[in-house]
Amino acid sequence: MPEHRPGRALTADAPERTAVPTTARRLRLSRLLAEMIPGAHTLRVTLRGPARTWPSPHASAYDDCGRRxxxxxxxxxxxxxxxIRACPEADWRQEYDLDLRTGRLLRVTEARNAAVGGR
Structure with missing residues (x-):
């Protein structure tokens, strides 16, 4: 019978993990979401679902022409x-748009300014 040693159990060394750049992670997520929601170009994400008074993650999908x-x-x-889990650095008290083609995450106000002409 093997000798008992107090303390942590012996484990094999975990292989080195390389950090996936945020942009690559968002691009991969964007591709998965585009497959899940055919025809979607943009997803608007908020912690306030419609008709909810408490925080509730919610997304709305829009096509190329901006139709819901x-x-x-x-x-x-x-x-x-x-x-939300893929982008923890964002301030989720505000609404964000995720472009499913580029993986860019922009606040809704920034996305509207960019669409108007970058004001």
Missing amino acids: LPLNPPQARTAARWI
């Missing part, structure tokens, strides 16, 4: 959770 695409509640909640 229908999402069922599980899709909206799942997409929002994935984006």
Whole structure:
């Protein structure tokens, strides 16, 4: 019988993990979301779902022309959770748009200014 040693169990050394750059992570997430929501160009993410008084992750999908695409509640909640977890550096008290083609995450006010002409 092996000798008992107090303390932590012996484990194999974990291989070195390389950090995935945030942009690569967002781009990969964008591709997954684009597959999950066909025809979507942009996802608007907020912690305030419609008709909710408490924080509730919510996403809305928009096509190339800015028309809203229908999402069922599980899709909206799942997409929002994935984006929020992939972008912890964002201030989630505000709304953000995720461009599914480039993986860029912009505050809604910045996205509107960029669309108007960069004011």
